[in-house]
Each structure stands twice: as structure tokens, then as C-alpha cells.
Amino acid sequence: MRYHYLPGCSLHGSAREYADSFQAVSSRLGIELLELKDWNCCGATAAKAITDELPLLLAARNLILAQEPPGNIMVPCNLCYNNLAKGAHLLKDPDLKKKVNLLLQPAGLKLETEVAVRHPLDVYCLDIGLAEVIARVVRPLEGWKVISYYGCLLTRPKEVAIPDSNYHPQLLDNLVRGLGAQPLPFSGKTTCCGGPLLLTDPNVAYSATRKLLDEARELGADCFVVTCPMCHLSLDGKQKIIEKKYNTKYDIPVFYFTQLMGLALGVSPKDLGLKRHLVSPFKLLGRV
């Protein structure tokens, strides 16, 4: 199976272990990834603060690049995924598409065909199939108590969400169970981590993140599993800062779901970038 792949600005930098584990797992599952040549930034949260059209143009260019066969695009970063899927959805409207194509004409770009925008979680569980993934598990994560944290941008709004509940999804929980671990019932599965506010209002961001960490600790979780670089940055990257700020202790490692899959599928930990976390996950690895 072949998919175009849009890493986005974070996967080559702050989310490097997500890129590494995503590539390793995709390869294990027989997926060929074609990194989109000369992809551009999705606009993150900034572009739509300036004008509604800017995120559309940014999305359109990436969609145009992905029009080539196989005519699809896998986007691991939830913010890129949300922006691109939103753009693709809006550009189904023929008038808007015409308007955007007119704006892009001087750049020699034209959106013609529809492109399927997908998140790896959805591709692995639905296209490859959960049963197929489970069949390849060689090291079940037995006894691991895992918080399946989806974040907000994968599950909302409806027109871009993966096919699952907008507030109480199960897809990642089912995957975690399939990998041999125990997904804990967690009320904050899709409650925003505050990631988008990290550079404009870090204290507000931390106030949102700490609620997730508090609940996880209360449930006795061994770790979080996440699907997004911003969520990882908030929960892992900023965990120690939040501990200091609120004078508390968590020490809860945070895995990308591709890293958890990689461990269960027998990928070597060093190919999964586990050393790159700020909160060490290695105490759990003895159990695998």
C-alpha cells in the first residue's frame, strides 16, 4: 500500500522520534511512504488568525502536490492533519475551489482531483486492519496500564474527525488492547492539552496539561500514548516544568502510539527514538 506522507514542520525537529517510529512501523506493516516533495507549512494556528483564505491556500498547495498517484496523503501531526483535512473538505465546494485555483494560477498550481487526507492511526486500524496489526504482535505489552490520549484535533470537528466518537473514541484504546496492554478509562481522552498556547500563554497551556497528568496519576497509569507532536511536547516536554510549577511529581512517560506499536511488533527500541523523550520511558521497557 502506498501513501504520500506529509511530515510537517515538527516531525523533522521536535517530534523526530514520531517520524522515526512512524517510518519503522509503516515499513513493518508493508506501507510504502512517499514524502511529499517540497511540501509547505500547514499554517498551524497562526494562518487562520490572519485570514480565512491563507490556510486554504497553504492546504491547497499540499493537496495539489498529493494529487499524483496514489492520490492520498498520510499526516501524522494532528494539527497538520486537521488543517489539511479541513482544507480538503472546504475545497470540495466548486466555487471555493475555482477561487483558490485562480489565486494559485500565477504559481502554476491547480487543484483538480480529490485527495484522501488520512491520519496513521486511522490507516493502520482501518486500511491495514486491527486484526492484521494484532497478528504481527510478537512482544505483547502485558500489564502495561496505558492512557489512550487522542487529543482534540484528531476527533473534532466532525468533517475532519477519524471515524469515531468526537468525545469518547475507542480506536486507540482498541489498538492498545490489541497490543496486549490495558487501556484505562480516562475522562480526558479528547480534552485539549493546551499545546497551541505553549508559546503565547504557557501558563494557561500548563493549566490544561496538568489536568490530564493529574487524572493519569490518580488512575495509576504506567504511561500515556499520544497521536500528536504538540500533545507529546506538552505532556512529555513540559512535564518537569509542570511538576516544578505545581510542586508535584508525575514521572509518567509519554509514548507516541507508533512507538508502542513498534515495541509490540518487535522493532528495536533504538529505532523508535525512545532516548529522545524528556521523561524516561525505560523503566517500562524491562517489562516487554
Place this chain on the structure above:
Amino acid sequence: MLSVTGTSRKLDPEAIAMINACYQCGRCSGGCPVVREMDYSPRALLRHLQLGRWDQVLFSKTIWLCAGCYACAVGCPRGVDLTWLMSRLRQVAMACGLENLPVKFYQTFVSTIVQDGLLSEPIFLVNYARVAGWQVLAGQLESGWEMFLRGKIPLRPVRLNNGGAFRRALTSLLQQEQATGQPSGGDL
């Protein structure tokens, strides 16, 4: 860097219809992850909009603290896309010349990606600090250093290979937006 001018406070008909549809049930506030940090809850902000209180709205903390998570929008029984409305209000505030830290952040981010097509995270942070003051990096230094030690801060500048014409298309769009101001619509 970008400079945004214009004084229009008008909203498009779609936004106005949504504002008028709200019946103040408060479900938005109930689902908002950062409501406790806001001066006006999402529901209260909608009420100010219904009453045409632009000063309260544009000078609120609320519109800048929205994390864009859509918990309010998807839950709203009246179909108010409050998340989109928050973005629109940011656009209006910026067009009115409001300048605060988030404004500088968004403008710097957009300048950077219009210029280069991509974002190098560390280079963007430097651009941001030059506009907003170096204290914005103070909170990032500790985790930033830990990330650098773990190879997660690439220092190469990045740029689109084929970005010239696209950059011009984006620049011309932004110049058009500045010239015409906000889309016309009725006053509230």
C-alpha cells in the same frame, strides 16, 4: 514583518447568524479546557457579541486563550462554530490594530512561512523573540536545552525549493486582505 491596518468591525452574515442563534445554554463553557483562565467564558463572550459590546469582546483575554479544540463547536446544540468565531474575532482585533503577544506570535509565524514556505522551529523562535522581546524564550530554555541535547532542534534553515511564485501568491492575498479590510456585513 507584516503590519495589519484597518478599522472595520463588521462581521460576515454567517457569523452574525451564528451569534444570533446562541441561546446561552453554556455547554460551550462547560467543555472548554481553559475556561477558568479566561475573563469571559465562551458563553459570556457570545452574550457580549449579541449585545454589540465590541470593547469587551476585542479587549478580552478570551479570544486569545482559545486553544482551538472544537469542544464547544461540536457540542453546541445551535450549530454555533464558536472555534471559527474566535479566529474571526482575532482577525477583526488585528485589523483594528490591536497588538499583544499572541498578535506578534501569529504575525511573525505567518511572515516566516510566507517567506520560506516552511518553519524551522528554532529560527522561528529567534524571529519571534526579536519582535516580542527575549523574555518569551525564558520559559522555553529549560525544555529547549533538553530537546537540543536529544537531537530534536535542527539548526538548518529550511526553504521551499519551488516557492517563489507561491510566495508571491500568498503575499498578494495578504495585501488584498489588508486593502479591503474585513468582509462586509451588517453591524450587530
